[in-house]
Amino acid sequence: MVLPCPVNARRTSLREEQKKQTRARLVEAARQLFAEQGYGAVRIDDIAAVVGCSRATFYLYFNGKVDVLREIGAEATSMGVARSFENLEHALRTDSRTEFVAWVRQSIAWFEENKDLLPAWDEAAVLEPEFRAVAREGIAAMATGMTGYLSRWPADRREEAALRVELLVAQLERFFTRWALHGTIDVSAERAAEVLADIWFPALRIPGTEPG
Missing domain, CATH: 1.10.10.60 (Homeodomain-like)
Structure with a gap:
């Protein structure tokens, strides 16, 4: 029965829904x-x-505009970013330039999916100290979350290794802004991924690793 x-x-269930x-x-x-x-x-x-x-x-x-923007950012980055940096860590662990290039292409595709919000995020980072702190913490968390990668660096250089990852993310974002939003860089996504890999794949190698 x-x-x-x-x-x-x-x-209660109806109200919650x-x-x-x-x-x-x-x-x-x-x-x-x-x-x-x-x-x-x-x-x-x-x-x-x-x-x-x-x-x-x-x-x-919501407490205000910055609160709702933070939720929008969380929805856009939660699963995708975590998976992206797992892929980056795998490329670096296997020392595969091919996989690293594929990761750069995936990152460019993620920016493409979210490009309509990039100007708002940039503007909020200037206007809202709270959002700026959230963005800064988010980028730092990406790097420090790559524990396997960081553990293979000498202990006294792990902060440097995390900084290299943060700078990679910053350059990718700046490239995408100038390329896709401003139109001031004329290059295909495929060519950009290859050149960015030439710059960053060696820079992220574990010290003492021989070039493949």
């Missing part, structure tokens, strides 16, 4: 507005208006 679900439980849907709609509205207008020009009232809710409702879910 199937027992009936208590009315209060059904109501509605809350999830409202939060998701706010995130999607903010993403669209940030992509179209940048970060600074968008107001909380604008985000709420797209969803059809009040400013007060927005604040039930």
